[in-house]
Amino acid sequence: MALDPEDLLTIEKYTLQNAVKYEAIPQEKAVLGKIMGILPHLRTRVPEVTEAIKEISGNLSKTTPEEWQQKLSEIAPELLEEISVKKEPEKGLKALPNAEKGKVVMRFAPNPNGPPTIGSSRGMIVNSEYVKMYDGKFILRFDDTDPDQKRPMLEAYDWYVDDFKWLGVVPDQIVKASDRFDKYYEIAEELIEKDHAYVCFCDGETFKSLKDKKQACPHRDTPPEDNMAYWKKMLAGDYEEREAVLRIKTDISHKDPALRDWGAFRILKKDHPRPEIGNKYIVWPLLDFEGAIEDHLLETTHIIRGKDLQDSGKRQKYIYDYLGWTYPITLHWGRVKIEEFGKLSTSGIRRDIEAGIYTGWDDPRLPTVQAIRRRGIQPEALKKFMIEMGVGETDVSVSMNNLYAENRKVVDPIAHRMFFVADPVEIKIDGYDGGIAEAPLYPNQPEMRKIETGNVVVITSEDASNLAVGSKTRLKDLGNVEITSLSPLSAKYIDNSMDTAKAEKMKIIHWAPVDGLKVTVLGPDGNFAGIGERNIADELDKVVQFERFGFCRIDSVDGENVVAYFAHK
Incomplete structure (x- = not known):
């Protein structure tokens, strides 16, 4: 049985209202929820209503936002008025806590194992915008000390700089973590001397079993002078990979297993892609250690990181407490899921490019900044899109249509x-x-x-x-x-x-x-x-x-x- 013409008109009105409000083809679920609230008698006919929304949206895709607005003003002017008077939610960047003009130092710290993605551009934009707000210092720091699982690409260093330039941002300082091994070793030795770090010889499975039982590793109470000797042997290459790990002492009975005696350095006998580093080192800092030291050396005042990395901050604070440092003020934000792309990893994209599935990092099917730049997305549109998302711990699911709506405002008057x-x-x-x-x-x-x-x-x-x-x-x-x-x-x-x-x-x-x-x-x-x-x-x-x-x-x-x-x- 076909839907009643009056019901179809109501569906059309609210589909149009959604399109005009967001300047994008509507998401079916968003309109469906609205319709079910207004027309409860259709709750047993969800497939038919969904099909009607699809058909109306398909017709909208053949016309312009100006035509949507004109149509809505003809068939439901009251819904157009509702859009114009409805109070917009607060958007944009809120003030940073305890921030002083001219004293804010923030960093964006990517692993250069591929080019910036739309998701990572959020960190690029928000950090640089905050620094601009406070006349502070902005640092681009490459966390490039994993030549194995997240092996850097030499081209990616320049890609990040180029994408920043496209966004109108010139970092005040660019740092490569792989240049700073000597400093990391120096601080590791200070921690060993103060009995806050030790060399663990347990294999991974054994250490995990002990940690899960809140039991100390048998090497935990080794005297500092012996640990220093073991550490020197690590640096000299006397041990094989996975044979020895330098750990930071924490609370072995802590309620969170992730915070118990975490690893700071491991042995990795792999070369680094940067020729000036090459095979110069075999003892590599893990990210939590490297990041902690860098934020101190760079005098970072504020960090914005994913809420899934809250444990990183807790682990790093042990080092800060041991050495009498002040930990940066930290804000957390939720994940951003871009509906059109699903789960695409940088390593997975890289494999697909090598297999010929994609033509390159700027293939229009990819969620990279290179790809959207080539498609004609303007930097001011991407910046506005990310800034209005703000900084909050709620996970966000967004459609590319929202970015397209911002870009349309920029290009429509000049195209x-x-x-x-x-x-x-x-x-x-x-x-x-x-x-x-x-x-x-x-x-x-x-x-x-x-x-x-x-x-x-x-x-x-x-x-x-x-x-x-x-x-x-x-x-x-x-x-x-x-x-x-x-x-x-x-x-x-x-x-x-x-x-x-x-x-x-x-x-x-x-x-x-x-x-x-x-x-x-x-x-x-x-x-x-x-x-x-x-x-x-x-x-x-x-x-x-x-x-x-x-x-x-x-x-x-x-x-x-x-x-x-x-x-x-």
Whole structure:
């Protein structure tokens, strides 16, 4: 049984309201929850309601946010008013606790085993914005002391610097942890001398068993002078991997097993990718130790880290207490899940690139900053998106549509409009001798672009499939035509009057000259091939709006061939 027309209208109204409110195609679940509250009698018909939302959203994807707003004002002006008067939740960055102007020092500390991702850009942006707020010091620190599981990529160091530059950020200092081994060793020896660290010879399974029982490792009470001798033998290469570990003494009976005598250094006989490091070291600091020392050396005042790393701070505070240091003020935030990408790891992406599944780190299907840059996402859009998310411990699930909405605000006023026809079908126009069509570079603006064409043009196969003999349509900015044949597709020219088009209620479709440029659009959901107007060749490295298709960045122009990257609708 079909849904009642009144119910369908209500579903359409609230789907439209959601689209207008968030400037993005609605998430079905968000609209479904609203509908179920308003129309409880439909709770037994969830699949049908979901299908209706899908169909309405599909139609919305073919139109613009301006058209959504116009439609909502026509069928439910009260819902449009509700959006405009509803108080917006507090967004943005709150004040840092105990922060003094000119004295804030913050760092962003990636492992350079791949390029920055959209998720990691949150740390890049928020830390640098806080430092800007307080006229402080911003440090880019590479935590690159794991040449095994998270082996650094030499290119990644420059990738981070380049992406920061794109965001308009120049770090005050750049530090590579792999340059600071001598300092780490010096502090490790101070801890050994003060009996706060010891060399453990237990294998991993044995130590875990003891730790879980709150029992001390048999080497825990070794005198400092003996531990120092063992430590020197570690440095000299007298032990094999996993044979000896330097541990920090904590509370072996602590209620949290993760805080009991944690490892600070392990033996790893692997070279480092940086040639100046190479195989210079075999005793490597673990991240909690390295990070703790670096934050002290760099005089970090505030740290923002994931709430899943709260134990790291607790472990590191033992060192600070032992050495009389003051631990930085620490804020925690929840995970950010980007709905469209699911679980993609840097190491997994790297394997897939090597296997040829992706073309590179800037493949449009990937959640890297390189990829969204190539697609035409603007730095101010990404910054606003991340800043408005703020700093909170609640896990956040966001859609790329939210980022696209921010980017649309940036590019819409400046992107030239162009015709691109995907999956093109030729149509001959009898009674039209060809000429130059004039179309606006921007809507409702006087600046025009000229499109030279003959009497054969191309339209999309979708538009062609909706034509019938005798039907009339307007080829945007070219003229009004009446279809005379479907096979081959042809039409007769009427005139170029908008009054005629309005009087006949003609559907307006876009087109391109049959001898236009060959355009390939690469996007996260697939690739499109078609024909575009020749003005596209003048838009290299710029974001344009292919009318009725979406915003794209023109990536390359090679003679008659153009490659564009799809940004969003």
